[in-house]
Amino acid sequence: xxxxxxxxxxxxxxxxxxxxxxxxxxxxxxxxxxxxxxxxxxxxxxxxxxxxxxxxxxxxxxxxxxxxxxxxxxxxxxxxxxxxxxxxxxxxxxxxxxxxxxxxxxxxxxxxxxxxxxxxxxxxxxxxxxxxxxxxxxxxxxxxxxxxxxxxxxxxxxxxxxxxxxxxxxxxxxxxxxxxxxxxxxxxxxxxxxxxxxxxxxxxxxxxxxxxxxxxxxxxxxxxxxxxxxxxxxxxxxxxxxxxxxxxxxxxxxxxxxxxxxxxxxxxxxxxxxxxxxxxxxxxxxxxxxxxxxxxxxxxxxxxxxxxxxxxxxxxxxxxxxxxxxxxxxxxxxxxxxxxxxxxxxxxxxxxxxxxxxxxxxxx
Numbered sequence: 459x460x461x462x463x464x465x466x467x468x469x470x471x472x473x474x475x476x477x478x479x480x481x482x483x484x485x486x487x488x489x490x491x492x493x494x495x496x497x498x499x500x501x502x503x504x505x506x507x508x509x510x511x512x513x514x515x516x517x518x519x520x521x522x523x524x525x526x527x528x529x530x531x532x533x534x535x536x537x538x539x540x541x542x543x544x545x546x547x548x549x550x551x552x553x554x555x556x557x558x559x560x561x562x563x564x565x566x567x568x569x570x571x572x573x574x575x576x577x578x579x580x581x582x583x584x585x586x587x588x589x590x591x592x593x594x595x596x597x598x599x600x601x602x603x604x605x606x607x608x609x610x611x612x613x614x615x616x617x618x619x620x621x622x623x624x625x626x627x628x629x630x631x632x633x634x635x636x637x638x639x640x641x642x643x644x645x646x647x648x649x650x651x652x653x654x655x656x657x658x659x660x661x662x663x664x665x666x667x668x669x670x671x672x673x674x675x676x677x678x679x680x681x682x683x684x685x686x687x688x689x690x691x692x693x694x695x696x697x698x699x700x701x702x703x704x705x706x707x708x709x710x711x712x713x714x715x716x717x718x719x720x721x722x723x724x725x726x727x728x729x730x731x732x733x734x735x736x737x738x739x740x741x742x743x744x745x746x747x748x749x750x751x752x753x754x755x756x757x758x759x760x761x762x763x764x765x766x767x768x769x770x771x772x773x774x775x776x777x778x779x780x781x782x783x784x785x786x787x788x789x790x791x792x793x794x795x796x797x798x799x800x801x802x803x804x805x806x807x808x809x810x811x812x813x814x815x816x817x818x819x820x821x822x
């Protein structure tokens with residue numbers, strides 16, 4: 459029970475939830491870390507309370523069914539854990555099926571140290587790609603909370619294309635690095651539309667180049683950058699400015715794929731949920747975002763003290779997230795009570811220091 463006090467205090471001070479609600483959410487987040495699944499029946503068993511198992515399960519059901527979560531506050535909480543003045547944003551979807559139901563979540567995150575910190579998301583009541591209106595709605599939420607000054611760039615894959623979408627980003631002054639399909643029609647040096655892959659036929663594997671001057675794509679004036687991968691695949695990026703760094707910036711997009719792996723099989727088994735209601739999926743995603751971000755910053759802190767071992771092929775033996783998650787699980791599940799409580803409180807201090815080192819209300 460002592461483990462909940464420090465985390466409950468911090469969450470209550472930041473979000474303003476009342477006591478019983480804070481205690482339930484704290485138990486939920488600690489449960490996610492301990493049992494590594496979003497299945498409510500399993501999470502109820504991890505609650506450290508004197509209540510019956512059935513009562514804990516019903517509390518979780520009420521939490522997801524009735525509690526109106528402030529998603530803007532969750533975004534501010536997660537953003538506060540990333541020590542960057544400007545955010546390299548990345549946009550993508552994760553999806554799966556539960557029975558005949560499609561679970562499809564569009565996520566906007568901050569690329570940071572190997573994984574994207576999830577800021578905003580929306581459950582799509584359908585299968586397949588997002589549409590322009592859904593993407594714009596997500597970006598409008600971001601700009602309402604943070605402003606354009608916090609955006610370094612937005613990186614996205616070939617799903618996130620189209621004249622209206624790119625035109626919106628240009629109008630909002632959002633610098634983007636977005637991959638386009640190789641058969642997209644782009645103007646050549648004579649102003650004639652051709653398949654963009656034809657403009658990079660001279661590239662050898664491992665080479666890249668920036669086409670001279672802006673080219674017209676869907677009526678928009680954009681720089682075009684191409685890279686031929688070692689396997690022969692051609693990656694073509696469009697951007698409205700700073701083409702010199704467009705390809706290296708785009709490479710950070712993969713960090714959102716790492717996030718999805720952490721939320722799923724490598725972390726909390728998001729796909730194990732039986733929820734299909736979009737509002738409940740969004741609430742679950744919020745609690746996962748908090749748990750993920752905490753595990754990651756604890757992993758960063760541990761890596762500074764005792765760096766992750768590098769394997770013979772010069773890849774780390776584990777990710778920063780896995781390092782932090784393992785430490786938190788040891789704190790909660792270890793044998794020696796006094797030692798693990800001390801370690802746990804230190805882990806909570808990492809949240810506290812990241813969130814607001816200059817605000818007194820976060821000082822216990």
